[in-house]
Amino acid sequence: MSTEDRIQKQKDLVEKIGRHFDREGFQPIAGRIIGLLMVMDKEQYTFDEITEELHISKSSASNVLRNLEIREMIEYITIPGDRKKYYRLRQQNAFELIDEFERKSKFVTELLQEVICLKADKNSTNAQLFANVIDILEFYHENLKVLREKYIKS
Amino acid sequence: MSTEDRIQKQKDLVEKIGRHFDREGFQPIAGRIIGLLMVMDKEQYTFDEITEELHISKSSASNVLRNLEIREMIEYITIPGDRKKYYRLRQQNAFELIDEFERKSKFVTELLQEVICLKADKNSTNAQLFANVIDILEFYHENLKVLREKYIKS
DNA sequence: TATTTAGTTTATAACTTTATAAACTAAATG
DNA sequence: CATTTAGTTTATAAAGTTATAAACTAAATA
Numbered sequence: 001m002s003t004e005d006r007i008q009k010q011k012d013l014v015e016k017i018g019r020h021f022d023r024e025g026f027q028p029i030a031g032r033i034i035g036l037l038m039v040m041d042k043e044q045y046t047f048d049e050i051t052e053e054l055h056i057s058k059s060s061a062s063n064v065l066r067n068l069e070i071r072e073m074i075e076y077i078t079i080p081g082d083r084k085k086y087y088r089l090r091q092q093n094a095f096e097l098i099d100e101f102e103r104k105s106k107f108v109t110e111l112l113q114e115v116i117c118l119k120a121d122k123n124s125t126n127a128q129l130f131a132n133v134i135d136i137l138e139f140y141h142e143n144l145k146v147l148r149e150k151y152i153k154s
Numbered sequence: 155m156s157t158e159d160r161i162q163k164q165k166d167l168v169e170k171i172g173r174h175f176d177r178e179g180f181q182p183i184a185g186r187i188i189g190l191l192m193v194m195d196k197e198q199y200t201f202d203e204i205t206e207e208l209h210i211s212k213s214s215a216s217n218v219l220r221n222l223e224i225r226e227m228i229e230y231i232t233i234p235g236d237r238k239k240y241y242r243l244r245q246q247n248a249f250e251l252i253d254e255f256e257r258k259s260k261f262v263t264e265l266l267q268e269v270i271c272l273k274a275d276k277n278s279t280n281a282q283l284f285a286n287v288i289d290i291l292e293f294y295h296e297n298l299k300v301l302r303e304k305y306i307k308s
Numbered sequence: 309t310a311t312t313t314a315g316t317t318t319a320t321a322a323c324t325t326t327a328t329a330a331a332c333t334a335a336a337t338g
Numbered sequence: 339c340a341t342t343t344a345g346t347t348t349a350t351a352a353a354g355t356t357a358t359a360a361a362c363t364a365a366a367t368a
Contacts, residue, residue, distance in 0.1 A: 091279075
């Protein structure tokens, strides 16, 4: 594959990653910025390079970059005697996706427990279904702890 | 707890579950309908009961109910000689949350593989981080299969 | 001290989503 | 066959989101 082809594919992948983060609740421009910083060979972009590369206004860039920084998705470094900000992806916890699952799983478990707790008939169709889901989620919760330890040791 | 208190708490929980599904990308009314069908003692509601209980217009109810049905979140039954539709929660696969994690995990793994594949320098900071994430996700993928078998047997 | 550079802030335009009212349809009842 | 019931469809109002232009600020250079 020629370098040009490769770079074109990288740019396509930036859009694809943008759409992924879009679905995760980020704004479109935020997704594309994350994509850019993830995919391209240059892993550190200045403010101006980002606006040029993604064809977005300075104000969009400014607002979205600030937002991504607050969310701890990206960070910037500055160099003494240089007014530019150099943006790059923040080193994420590699277990992020697992942790996210665990948080959601915990939240859903608690909701379902509350639902059952408030049912007049604890043997209703839904109460039984929810008890089943809670049982599964608690089983996974226990075992995921073990799995993580196993992974870290290996 | 008095029955009245309990019912008030159920109604509050309907709203809370509504917000949860909102965050999952459902429209607010859709979330509240799911909440209603999950939480209340009556686990089967007619169209009119839903519009009255949630104070929503007939057209909102009609559109959202149709949408939830297409998404296979709810279903309705009809009774011969009765024009009403009786809506209820669809019996979900109890492993839904696990499956959802698996789907997302697979998608992210493939994206990251594509990212690394297109990098000029496979040892760049990001390439290394992503390789690490892929390794973790593949480890979990393998082990989650085993976990499910273990759960089903028990 | 005037000008340029690097971004930030604010007001608003453009678009998308959500919810409704009102008109409509189709089946059942009087 | 006229009316009521149960919901659907359509047009639109209301609200929320996203992106921009233009005015602004603060630091660095000329």
